[in-house]
Amino acid sequence: MTNLLLIDDDADLSAMLCEYLAAEGFTLTVAGNGEDGVEQALTGRFEAVILDIMLPRMNGIEVLGRIRQTSQVPVLMLTARGDDIDRVIGLELGADDYIAKPYYPRELLARLRAVLRRTGGPGAIGPLAFGQLMLDPARRDARWDGRSIELTVTEFALLEALMRADDIVSTKDELSLAALGRQRQRYDRSIDVHVSNLRQKLAHASDGAVEIETIRGVGYRLAVAP
Secondary structure: OEEEEEEOOOHHHHHHHHHHHHOOOEEEEEEOOHHHHHHHHOOOOOOEEEEEOOOOOOOHHHHHHHHHHHOOOOEEEEEEOOOHHHHHHHHHOOOOEEEEEOOOHHHHHHHHHHHHHHHOOOOOOOOEEEOOEEEEOOOOEEEEOOEEOOOOHHHHHHHHHHHHHOOOOEEHHHHHHHHHOOOOOOOOOHHHHHHHHHHHHHHHHHOOOEEEEEEOOOEEEEEEOO
């Protein structure tokens, strides 16, 4: 059984999800407020967290920020339909994906499985190198000049896709499939936000020696900074 944490104060929805996900091989623990959610998420007991934005005592954005201070556990956020601001802020803070409420449990399950597949580094055939940047998908380890780089599940998958592409430009559609496990929708900025987060982490780790180039109207490419 795969252990999941749901942070949501909707008791009826939580009970429904517990029953639905149990039939699919998941064990769901529920935290009804943000403070309890943070405490539970940081125990290391869960393979992924499903996090609602609207929570008592501490909202979902604050919860995500607290989690990301010390943990890279995969986080799937539940947002209000059409609330782009919450989605972008969540992605910037390190959420791996989001789904708008109301949603079909089957869709949530598909998104959840996609996030969990990325955790295992699917398709990995061995360590990858780009100058002093090293990536080991099997061990989920990213390093620059031997120093570890802390990445979320989605950032790791995104970096792996860019490194496998080498000097070929990766389109946003290709990166969405590789890093998010889903087709990119029109006006979807998820990949742009994840690239921005990854770009900042790579720049910090390498002192600007490696960067992600934006190829206008096409996509992104990993490059050595001039």
